[in-house]
Amino acid sequence: MxxxxxxxxxxxxxxxxxxxxxxxxxxEYGHMVWHQWVAMTLLAFWLVRVIWGFVxxxxxxxxHFVKSPAAVWRYGQQLLRHQAPAQLGHNPLGGWMVVALMVVVGLQLGSGLFASDEIFFQGPLAAWVSADTxxxxxxxxxxxxxxxxxxGIIHVLAVMVHCARGERLVPAMFSGRKRGVNGPSQVKASWPAWLMLVLCWLALWFWWGATL
Structure with missing residues (x-):
């Protein structure tokens, strides 16, 4: 472990x-004030995760997990031949899935800041751009x-494939520990990230949430 x-x-x-x-x-059900509160919390998590990705x-x-296209290609071939080695963290394919998900979630959050239905809802930065934009x-x-x-569907299917190969990825994402891998601990104290999350959420609340 x-x-x-x-x-x-x-x-x-x-x-x-x-x-x-x-x-x-x-x-979906038109609770747009709550929609903004939830989105604001997600934005705080997303921003801190980007920072945590560097420090x-x-x-x-x-x-650690964003590998070159050549490395991803080699890993994909090994996976098809059932010869893929166990990874301490994300495998090369999974690493790029993390990046892809963070990009589309970031795009969702960023576009939402400028979104408006011109009647009931307006993002906090909608007034900064033209109506057409x-x-x-x-x-x-x-x-x-x-x-x-x-x-998300592709991610779940990939996890199912790895689980079928005997990798307990879901329990590992709960416990933080993986079986069948060798190497030093990949974990350091994460309290700075949680502190950054609280500070980021409070900053967003003062800037955005106080107007809701």
């Missing part, structure tokens, strides 16, 4: 899932969510 995921990475993983579901539900635990850093970003905000869903 090797400690692979720190508490913030695990908290971000599951919180992002729950908050995305919350964003969908509140938008966090070894396995949390982008430099806000309309285009609103359309992007709606359509981009489909990409999040599709990437």
């Amino acid at each position: 090797v400690r692979v995921w720190d508490s913030f990475v695990r908290g971000f993983h599951w919180s992002q899932l729950l908050l995305l579901v919350g964003c969908w539900w509140t938008a 966090g635990s070894p396995s949390a850093r982008f430099s 806000s309309s285009w970003l609103t359309l992007l905000h709606h359509r981009n969510f489909d990409y999040i869903v599709w990437l």
